[in-house]
Amino acid sequence: MQNLKGKNILIGKEPGAGRLLVAIEGTQFNTAIGPANSVPATVSRCMPAQGTAHARISIDAGGNMLLTNLKPQNVTFVNGTRVLSKHIDSDTAIELGSDHFSVNMAAILATARRLVSPAIQVSQPPVTGASTPPVPGVPGIKVASKQGQSTFNIKPLEEIWMRYENEMERIQAKQKRTNTMRALQGVLSLGGIVFGSVMAMCGAPAVGILFSCAALVLGIVAFFLTKNDTSAEDRKLALERLEDTYLCPNPACRKSLPTKPYKWVERNYTSCSYCKSKFTH
Numbered sequence: 001m002q003n004l005k006g007k008n009i010l011i012g013k014e015p016g017a018g019r020l021l022v023a024i025e026g027t028q029f030n031t032a033i034g035p036a037n038s039v040p041a042t043v044s045r046c047m048p049a050q051g052t053a054h055a056r057i058s059i060d061a062g063g064n065m066l067l068t069n070l071k072p073q074n075v076t077f078v079n080g081t082r083v084l085s086k087h088i089d090s091d092t093a094i095e096l097g098s099d100h101f102s103v104n105m106a107a108i109l110a111t112a113r114r115l116v117s118p119a120i121q122v123s124q125p126p127v128t129g130a131s132t133p134p135v136p137g138v139p140g141i142k143v144a145s146k147q148g149q150s151t152f153n154i155k156p157l158e159e160i161w162m163r164y165e166n167e168m169e170r171i172q173a174k175q176k177r178t179n180t181m182r183a184l185q186g187v188l189s190l191g192g193i194v195f196g197s198v199m200a201m202c203g204a205p206a207v208g209i210l211f212s213c214a215a216l217v218l219g220i221v222a223f224f225l226t227k228n229d230t231s232a233e234d235r236k237l238a239l240e241r242l243e244d245t246y247l248c249p250n251p252a253c254r255k256s257l258p259t260k261p262y263k264w265v266e267r268n269y270t271s272c273s274y275c276k277s278k279f280t281h
């Protein structure tokens with residue numbers, strides 16, 4: 001704990017590979033733990049360069065640890081209870097996101113200790129996540145120019161963009177269907193009941209009751225079909241998936257490219273603005 005006093009640890013989903021990213025706030029030091037794609041989408045991404053993460057663990061001079069949920073849309077659980085901020089120990093049970101992704105505090109602390117240990121930084125530079133590629137001039141981190149002139153083919157990004165576009169079209173179509181169902185729900189319930197009542201008054205009560213009941217059932221079915229409109233959430237998830245995969249193809253860089261159509265990227269990006277790799281297509 002000694003070397004972590006006064007430090008803030010950021011944790012969240014690693015953009016791209018979907019492991020748990022552990023970062024020391026305000027530094028270039030971060031590393032991912034756990035298997036690829038082990039962290040569910042309900043855990044917010046940790047992007048130390050932007051200062052964003054799912055949660056922060058602040059360690060004060062006395063070694064006390066305070067866990068803070070960083071975004072209002074995040075959920076964080078301590079010992080099974082949802083918290084915004086809570087004092088924790090190294091053996092506290094912590095879960096991130098509505099899928100209750102369980103994190104191992106001891107492993108996070110051990111990783112953070114390694115990240116801030118100067119001896120290890122020299123012999124073994126920290127693994128840089130997608131959000132913090134090598135930075136020229138920062139000690140202990142590979143200088144970009146060493147890999148800078150490599151050439152990478154960005155053509156595979158075209159398929160990623162197409163998949164995103166198809167996904168958005170699918171979400172749009174689904175929302176259109178939902179809106180139609182909503183309109184239908186009103187017409188069916190009202191029309192069916194009115195028609196049913198008229199039939200009942202005209203001396204055909206059985207037909208009237210049948211129609212009223214059918215209209216009610218249809219109305220209820222339509223209500224439940226349209227109740228769970230997830231299109232806003234679906235859109236957000238699709239965009240996050242794109243941001244996680246629409247990256248510089250240089251494995252040492254993996255910096256996010258603008259979330260613009262592939263043709264636009266192809267025209268405007270002849271090289272990576274970060275690692276300086278040349279792009280072909």
Ligand SMILES: [Zn+2]
Pocket residue numbers: 248249250253254255272273274275276277
């Ligand atoms: Zn790059």
